[in-house]
Amino acid sequence: MPQTPRLKDDTQIALGMAAPALIGLFLFVLLPFALAVVLSFTNLRLGSPLPTQFLGLEQYRRIWLDPSFRHALLNNSLFAIVVVPVQTALALGLALLLNRPLRGMALFRTLFFMPVVFPMALVAVIWTIIYAPGANGMMNAFLGFVSFGGWTAKDFLNDPVWALPAIMLLSMWQGVGFQMVIILAGLQAIPTSLYEAAAIDGSNQWNQFRYITLPQLRNTLIFVMLVTTILCFRLFDQVQIMTQGGPNDATTTVMYEAVKASFEQQKMAKGAAMTVVFFLVVLAITVLQRVLVKEEKAIE
Template structure:
């Protein structure tokens, strides 16, 4: 019964990773007349000495550190607001989830228009209105200080609906009898949230954090479309560097080394998160 799933896992995950691992130990470059040679760990040494690659790792880390907690918190807040037996609540749930359905390419184009420079740009006009005219128009996507935060805002807006649905499912699985017993004991809403809702949502929130972290490190589409890693290397990511090396520069071996390194980094981060969660459970 597991054969179809295992076959797909082997063909689309294990086999491509094995091929990338093999290529990363060579000097393969598309279009080069030179024969393929075994380079050992030379590609890995070169990418770690590459300032663009190190900046990409830093950008990925900053992106995850900002997006994961904010997106998870917003998802929890929205789920609590929408977990009410009121008329029309399904419409609001659909509206908050709609950005997740839209292709990232379409979302990136729309937000590029929103971030348009000058006083006519939607974001600049909104900020000028909110600050009573004190805001000076900025070119968000070409400002080294604002480009990465602009991508963070886009990612939070686009992805919070996905986490909201997961948290909402977790909320609806909590037995109502727990809240009824708490009300009988005189517990207020804050104590119910603190001692019932959060503990019951623990596994759900752990799953949301793990998935959001992995998705944050896979950031590529919006970067490629909106900034192409610029200005300078202010918004480049590891995936963007891998694509540039493999397809723009035709350096397949370098691109393979970047993807293998990236896979191992994400794997280590995921295992550390799970280990910390297990330690918390042991302490409890």
């Protein structure tokens, strides 16, 4: 399209337009990111009289030997291993139900999506009340009701076994609507002609799901699983509000440890090293998603 003379070069005006955003990204994303890497190789402590030194990989060695940080990595992984498949399956199930041509589906969609607009801090506060200990607590009473009284009341958030699953449940409650909406959009993008052709061939519903819906949804599902996995590793708000990482590190997470180190103990370098580990995990998950999506494109 070289016929329009104005297209030759907009460098000046373009840089002018992009500058505010680019400067912002540089100062508040790129710079702190580089700073995280640099700080993680030092011994910087806020307010410490000792001079800052270059320590190489010392901080990484320290956090690796820190039992709380190991617990944190384990908890985040456990969280992801349970939440990602369960939440995705639930979201897929809801989306399939809502995708049927029945009246009133918009209302149900609204109800399932509603928790998404709730700030996580509020969700954590409300569920803390729901998890109140004793038989009078709502969750205990509910479980007692559905088990016909076979449930012994728990103090969920102070129980090393139950604290993490308790946080998982409310996180799924808040997050599933988000996934559901994305999957629903994916379902609606599948050409109906595929199903019509399958119906003519006498294919049953299960086979249609197995051989049309799932393959067509593949990239959408990979995407929502990626986002959820990363969310699982970002876990912080719920832990800070509900358990402070306890009891006995049963619910501590990488971000909780990073904030504790840098914010409460002023150990910037240690916090930075944890942050870098966190980023590497996120990067690995993202690369994995790209590979999975590419692979599928190559097959097609």
